[in-house]
Amino acid sequence: MSSEPIQSSAASQAPPSSTIWRDLGCVLAVTVLAAALGATFDLSEKAYRFTRGMERFQLDELPGTLLVLSIAMAWFAWRRYLDARREVRHRRMLEEQAERLLADNRRLASQALQAQELERRHLARELHDELGQYLNAISLDAARIRDLSSEREPEIHRIALQLMQSATHVYREIGGMIRRLRPIGLDEFGLPSALEHCVEGWRERLPEASFSVTIEGDFSGLSDALTITLYRLVQEGLTNVSKFARRSRVEVFMVRAPREDNGAQIDEIVVTMADDGPGTDLTKPRTGLGLIGMRERVEALGGEFHVASEPQGGFLFCARVPAHAGLAEPVN
Numbered sequence: 001m002s003s004e005p006i007q008s009s010a011a012s013q014a015p016p017s018s019t020i021w022r023d024l025g026c027v028l029a030v031t032v033l034a035a036a037l038g039a040t041f042d043l044s045e046k047a048y049r050f051t052r053g054m055e056r057f058q059l060d061e062l063p064g065t066l067l068v069l070s071i072a073m074a075w076f077a078w079r080r081y082l083d084a085r086r087e088v089r090h091r092r093m094l095e096e097q098a099e100r101l102l103a104d105n106r107r108l109a110s111q112a113l114q115a116q117e118l119e120r121r122h123l124a125r126e127l128h129d130e131l132g133q134y135l136n137a138i139s140l141d142a143a144r145i146r147d148l149s150s151e152r153e154p155e156i157h158r159i160a161l162q163l164m165q166s167a168t169h170v171y172r173e174i175g176g177m178i179r180r181l182r183p184i185g186l187d188e189f190g191l192p193s194a195l196e197h198c199v200e201g202w203r204e205r206l207p208e209a210s211f212s213v214t215i216e217g218d219f220s221g222l223s224d225a226l227t228i229t230l231y232r233l234v235q236e237g238l239t240n241v242s243k244f245a246r247r248s249r250v251e252v253f254m255v256r257a258p259r260e261d262n263g264a265q266i267d268e269i270v271v272t273m274a275d276d277g278p279g280t281d282l283t284k285p286r287t288g289l290g291l292i293g294m295r296e297r298v299e300a301l302g303g304e305f306h307v308a309s310e311p312q313g314g315f316l317f318c319a320r321v322p323a324h325a326g327l328a329e330p331v332n
């Protein structure tokens with residue numbers, strides 16, 4: 001299964017100092033060897049004798065000319081070295097600038113997502129508390145009119161029944177909107193139950209697919225940003241299954257477990273979703289925003305997001321996020 005190419009910053013690396021010393025050693029060794037060979041075989045004398053005979057071609061000027069050429073080449077190389085150093089410095093500066101912009105971008109994206117979730121939550125509460133109450137009152141009033149008019153006013157009785165039906169319809173619609181805005185049970189029963197409920201909904205909608213959910217660990221005490229991110233990851237993954245892999249076997253894993261990283265223990269949450277559907281060629285350009293949004297959400301919380309797939313080879317994504325992400329740093 002091919003995995004998505006990982007974008008790594010092309011950090012310019014200076015050669016290690018051991019290489020520089022080795023090269024300098026080579027230069028000195030070659031010079032000493034040339035001197036030794038020259039001394040052993042009297043090369044200069046032979047060259048002098050040879051070039052003196054060719055004086056009419058000015059060949060006796062060759063050693064001096066070659067010396068000037070080598071000094072000029074050294075100067076030329078030095079100038080190119082300075083150019084290269086300037087170029088590397090410039091590139092490094094651009095890379096740092098790009099990294100800073102990327103970090104700013106991530107922060108902005110994270111804030112935008114948080115603001116969006118806050119607004120959704122607020123809207124869901126308003127819809128539930130305000131509209132829900134009034135609709136309930138309308139239903140009760142309509143029921144009362146229905147009862148009072150049942151024998152005397154058949155027309156009013158009919159209208160009251162219609163009113164009740166309309167109220168029920170709007171109530172159901174609002175229920176759907178609230179569910180889309182704020183996942184059911186997330187606040188009341190916690191993330192594992194909300195996810196089970198979400199998968200249950202897809203089991204009914206996609207009878208040809210099979211779903212298995214494995215959740216291990218304690219998911220209490222997570223920040224709201226992390227909880228909603230984990231939920232939205234699974235939600236988007238399941239939406240993609242409904243679009244691209246309707247007849248597949250889908251496995252969802254969510255685990256909270258400590259991991260060893262350079263001797264330090266990291267408490268992290270790993271979410272993996274895999275299906276054995278038709279997969280896709282990840283090297284081809286894609287237009288959708290779902291996977292990009294998932295990556296944004298995870299990276300905004302300091303996590304990692306990976307996707308792997310190949311044609312006819314299923315589809316998998318894996319997100320690892322520190323469990324403390326989004327919580328205020330402890331004050332020392």
Ligand SMILES: Nc1ncnc2c1ncn2[C@@H]1O[C@H](COP(=O)(O)OP(=O)(O)O)[C@@H](O)[C@H]1O
Nearest residue numbers: 240241244245279280286288289290291292315
């Ligand atoms: N479970 C899956 N199986 C096969 N292909 C998938 C799956 N999930 C995503 N893809 C591929 O990745 C692309 C990008 O997905 P996404 O970013 O969610 O965008 P969208 O759902 O809007 O197309 C999809 O167009 C599809 O080709």
Ligand SMILES: [Mg+2]
Nearest residue numbers: 240288290291
């Ligand atoms: Mg999608």
